[in-house]
Structure formats: C-alpha cells, structure tokens
Amino acid sequence: MVEPVVRIEGMTKTFASLRGPVTAVRDLSMTVERGSVVAFVGPNGAGKTTTIYAMLGILRPTRGAITLFGEPAGGLAARRRLGFLSEIFYTYPYRTARGAMRFYGRLSGMSAGDLEERVPRHLARLGLGDAIDRRLGSYSKGMIQRLGLAQALLHEPELLILDEPTTGLDPEGRKLVADIIAEEKARGTTVFLSSHILSDVERICDRMVILRRGEAVLSDTIANLVAVSDHWEVEVTRWQPAFAPRVAEAASGIVRESGDAAVLRCPAERKDDLLRLLLQLDTAIGAVRPARRSLEDRYLELVGGTSSG
C-alpha cells in the first residue's frame, strides 16, 4: 500500500493559557494522498494554522501523531521535501527578491548553479521578473505574497503547504496562484491548501476537509460535496410563469426561468409527483438530474453560517 504524503492521526493540540487550557485542534485524523490537492477549510480560529504549524514541527501535538512521507513531521527529512507559504509571507525587507530567494534556497541545500538557474525562472513565473533586484521594502503586499509562493516552489518540493496563499492578492494574482497550483498538480505535486476562497477550492481541489472549532466536521471529495443526492433538478421548456403556483407543492423552488424554459428543483421523494404535474401541464421535460449546490452553500450549511472571514 502506498503511504499517504500526509498522515494525521488523532491529533489534539491544547495551549495553556491564564484562563485554562484551550484546545485548538481536537482528535483530528486525515490523510493526503500523493498527487492530490486537498483544501483545508474552516472559519477563523478553527485550528487550520495550528495544524499546519504542527505539520511543520513548529508546534508539537499534545496528543496524536503527524507523519509526512512516512517521516515524523518537523524532521529534517520531511522538511526537505516540502515547500511552505504562510498566510502573510514575512521576510526581510532589506533584501532583494533575488537575495531572499538565494537565502531560502541555500537553506534548502540548493547548489549555487541551481539557484542561478531557478531563481530568475521562478520569479518570472510569478510575474516578478522585472523586480528581481528591488528591495523587498518597496514591494506591495501582493508582490510579497507572490515572492512567498516563489520561495515555496524554488526547490521544487513534492508537497506544497499553502496557508491562505491568495491573501492580499488582486483577482489577477489570485488567478495566477490558482493556475500555478493546477500546474503543480499536473506535475504530480501534492498540495495542502488552506483557503477561504471556495470558488478556487471548487475549481482546483480534489478533496476538502472542513474544520470547525478544532474538529474535522467533514472530509470528502469536491465532486461528492457539490452533488446533492436528496434533491433533483428538472429542465423544462414550454414553461409559463403561471405554472409556478401549480407545481409549488412538488417543487422546492425554481432555479432559473428564461423565456419558456425553466429549471425546477425538488426533493427526491417528490420527483415523480413533479414530473407527473409537468406532463399534465404539457411542458416538455428536457433533463432530470441530481441537483448540484455550490461549495459555499455546502460549507455554510456545515459550519452553521459562521463567517469565514
């Protein structure tokens, strides 16, 4: 059996505080398979960053264990194979982008030759090619964040851990990051992505783990999450707005109405009733399919509408 890239088993992290112990993560278990892109989602204070810091060995779990590539999290062997970007990339403002990249590359054990070739390439990939020799103090927040992603990619890691990588980025920057994650996925890189941008998650991730108050409330594939099995959608033509009150009992709602076409939604148990009614009304049924909901709807349903800030 292939060992997952990330394995978290029963991780609990409790911090001591003056008001008593605070449990940031409670009995979290999950795995991340090689080559997959997993979104780690939850409201502020859910324990996402605590989990990531424990994966990096910066914090130690109070209970449970984390392994990366089968090695204990935080060990040199595991850290050699990962790239990390924090929510806000904190670096040294007096350095240039080239200098900062060389510094981080040298810490990853890269040779001078590799750095010479890869630093300009990765900076250009993140749109920083023209600012390579500018001091970081003069960089905008978005540029700093893109530099952060460049340093995480520099040593071409097998696992990317990205904590809110699009913080401070404009839509163009967000698209760039999403594209790069997609490229990395195509290259076979495993990506562990903490994000609040659910549209990006839906587009680029294979799986989503939702964390609420330190506990994983859901872990499933994106495909399963957006497919709602207890509701169906029926596409009809020859539709008239006057039909709406007549189907109201069977249909839970009208998803779309345009001219003589409409898409109706109904609970699974009322599907047959709705179809019968629609036939009686002489509409033409185009398609009947399981309804889909946006990831955001599903997320809000699970975390109880808590702001995802």
Added chain:
Amino acid sequence: MDKVRVLAANAFRDVLHKRVVYVAVFLAVVGILVMLTPLAFLRMAKEAGETKVAEQVGASLVLGVLNMWSSGATLIGLFLGATAVSAEVKSKTIVTVLARPVGRAEYLLGKWLGIQLFVLLFVGVGAVAGCAAVHYFQVQPSGLFPLAIGELFVDAVFFCALSVALGAIMPPVAAGAGTVFAQLMPSLARPFLADPRPLVSWLALAGYYVGPAQMPVSLLGHSFAKELLNPSYGLYAQVLVENVLYAAAVMVVACRVFARREVRLSS
C-alpha cells in the same frame, strides 16, 4: 555547516539594519568624547614638561575609553543576543526559515555567530583605537595589556552567547537579566561559601561553580595603574579560556533545549 554560515550571514546583515545598534554606537562615541575632555589638561602638562603627569592622564584616558567601549559592546551584545530569537518570532520570519530543512541547533548557532561577529568587530574597533591611543599618548602599559584586550573579546563572547542562549528559551528581558545574574553569581555566592548552615553553603557552592570563572584582578586596570608584584599570567589566561568554554557549553545546552521547544507565534 553551510546552513549555519548562511544563517550567520543573515543574522549579521540583520544587525546592520537595526537602528538601535547605531543609537548605541552613537551613545558610546558621545560618552568617549565626553571622557576626552581632559585632553586639554594633557596638552598643558606636556607643554609644562610634566611627562609623568602627562603619562598618567593619557593612561587614564585610554583606560576610560576602553572601559566605555567595552561597556557599549556588552550592552549591544546583551540586547542583540537576548532579542535574537524573539525578534524573529515577533516578526514571524522564523516560520519560513524553520519550514526549511534547518535544524534548531543550526538556526541558533547561525544567529549567535552572526551577532557575535558584529560584537567582536565592534570590540575590535575599540581595541585597535585603544592600542593607537596607547601609542599616541606614549603610555607604557604593563605586560597585562594584551591579556586585558583578550578579556574584552572574551567578555563579548560570554555576554553574547549567554544572552542568545537564554533568549532562545525565555523572554528577552529575563534573558538579559539572567545573563547579568550569571556573570555576578560567583561574586554573590562567595560570601556564603563558609556559611555554617549546610543548605546555604551548598547553594552558595553550586552558585559559585555554576557561574563563570572570575578574573581575580582587573586586567585592564592593572595594565595602566600600579603594576602587580606577581602577576599569574597562566591563571588569567586559564580564566579567559574557561569563560569561552563556559559560553560554548551554555550554547550547547541551549541548542538542545531549543530543539525540543515549540515556537509559539502570536496570532
């Protein structure tokens, strides 16, 4: 070792971008300039042919300047050392560094060496200036002078290493205070060594030996003041070596403790 070198270079560079260091250097230079006010008196003594008086004034000037510079180095070393890790934790730059395959011991050693290099260079400038002043004022220091200069460097290593080590495992103020306390511990413990209460004398003994070795005489003072009758050069050199080893041992312990600790970042 390459990572330690990279981290040391980064720490050295970091120091060069700290405004507080330039403020401290400026204050040390101002203090020295104030101390040089007797220069006019020295000129008058020379013109009056009072060579003995001129030499004494020159000697006290050199002594004052070296003491002032050394105190500046100690304070800079203490401050930079005690805040070395906490500043990186506060600015969160430590996260990206420790996410790389960098051992905690490598990180701490790199930090120490970078700051230590700066402080040693600072002491070096003072030592060169002190030697130049000795030559300029035509002062004849005793044979202890080279050891006294060596002591300046050893003190710089001691304070810097201890404060970096303690700063990695406790808040910066406690680290600075702890370093000063460690330096004073043998002197504080000595009066209680012969205490009739066993517990007190044992604690005093522990405190005496846990602290660094104490120099029995003021090397710098005796370089310019009355010469010692029987200076024990071997003993003085041994104290200096012991204190360097003490600093190294503390650093080894700190590396081990730091490697097992979490790095708590404020949200």
